[in-house]
Structure formats: structure tokens, C-alpha cells
Amino acid sequence: MPLVGSLVTGASSGIGAVYAERLAARGHDLLLVARDGQGLQALANELQARHGVSVEVLTADLVEAADLARVEKRLRDDHRIAVVVNNAGIALHGTLAEVTAQQIDAVVALNIVAVTRLASIPSLPQAADWQAYIKARDALGPNLSRSSAAARYK
Numbered sequence: 001m002p003l004v005g006s007l008v009t010g011a012s013s014g015i016g017a018v019y020a021e022r023l024a025a026r027g028h029d030l031l032l033v034a035r036d037g038q039g040l041q042a043l044a045n046e047l048q049a050r051h052g053v054s055v056e057v058l059t060a061d062l063v064e065a066a067d068l069a070r071v072e073k074r075l076r077d078d079h080r081i082a083v084v085v086n087n088a089g090i091a092l093h094g095t096l097a098e099v100t101a102q103q104i105d106a107v108v109a110l111n112i113v114a115v116t117r118l119a120s121i122p123s124l125p126q127a128a129d130w131q132a133y134i135k136a137r138d139a140l141g142p143n144l145s146r147s148s149a150a151a152r153y154k
Ligand SMILES: NC(=O)c1ccc[n+]([C@@H]2O[C@H](COP(=O)([O-])OP(=O)(O)OC[C@H]3O[C@@H](n4cnc5c(N)ncnc54)[C@H](OP(=O)(O)O)[C@@H]3O)[C@@H](O)[C@H]2O)c1
Pocket: 009, 010, 011, 012, 013, 014, 015, 016, 033, 034, 035, 036, 037, 039, 060, 061, 062, 063, 087, 088, 089, 090, 091, 110, 135
């Protein structure tokens, strides 16, 4: 029986896929989240075969309110999840003057709103006891980074 379950956002490629692999190698059951359901399922099959852990796929576009709410609900309801790797994110290419309002909205929705909402689930263990690796801490600004919510950004 694995010791712990972990949710990894943006697990379909890049750094998130590496986190998923490393956590599976340590015996974590996994819930993988991203938009590319096929890519996630291929990774899930591979990790299950290689490491003998249970890996589930939750296809979601975290920019979409309904999808984000589904992931939040799962985090709230599934008390096996003790580690959140809040990795999904995108970058803006070009200066702020060159990007569109839609691109800015997408970055804020994914890199700030979704990251913060998924780090704010009350049923998760206290910040001292769990690890959420998130990349948006600096983007949250000095006020939030001093708040109690920021204690969850570990
Ligand atoms: N690589 C770097 O040098 C670097 C440097 C600083 C910070 N970071 C941050 O580290 C994180 C991972 O970077 P990476 O290089 O591994 O990026 P990546 O290869 O582009 O992977 C990004 C992941 O996020 C997922 N994603 C993107 N939009 C999403 C959405 N709307 N809803 C759900 N999932 C979404 C993608 O999956 P789908 O397309 O399947 O949804 C993918 O799995 C990102 O947050 C990035 O901003 C990276």
C-alpha cells in the first residue's frame, strides 16, 4: 500500500511529468491533471507498469471555472491526497505591450487563480505537514506572501 497520494497539475509534459515520475518512484499514488487526457493516460499507464502505483487521470483546463471547480472538489473530497504539486503554468512571450488581453487573462487564471485556489483547500493537511511546490509565489506579491494563505505555498 503506497504511503501517500499526490496530485500533480500540468503532468502531461515537462517538469510536471518529471514530478509525477519521481513521486511514483517513491511509491506515491497519483492523480494527474492537465488538458491533454491522452498524454496523461499514456504517462499513467507507464508509471503504473514501472512503479506499481495507482495512477488516475483527471482531464481539466484549469483556466475554465467549471474544470477548476471539479479539481477543487476532488481535492476537498479525497483525503488520500496529501501532496499537491501545483505545477501547471504558462508564460507570456513578448512584452506586456505586445500581448493580448486574452493572453494576460489566461496567465492570471492559470498561474495565479488556479494555483491559489488549489492551495487553499481547507481539508488538506496543515502547511507544516504537506508540500505544495508552486511556482507563482513571487507573482502573488508581498501582501499575500505575508498572509497565512502563503504558508501553504511551500
Ligand atoms: N521550464 C522552465 O524553464 C520554467 C521556468 C520557470 C517556471 N516554469 C514553470 O514551471 C511549470 C512547468 O514548466 P514546463 O517547462 O514543464 O512547462 P510545459 O512543458 O509547457 O508544461 C506545462 C504543463 O502545464 C499544463 N497546462 C498548460 N495550460 C494548462 C491549463 N490551462 N490547464 C491545465 N493544465 C495546463 C500543460 O498540459 P496541457 O497542455 O496538457 O494542458 C503541461 O503539462 C510552469 O508553470 C512554468 O511556468 C518553468
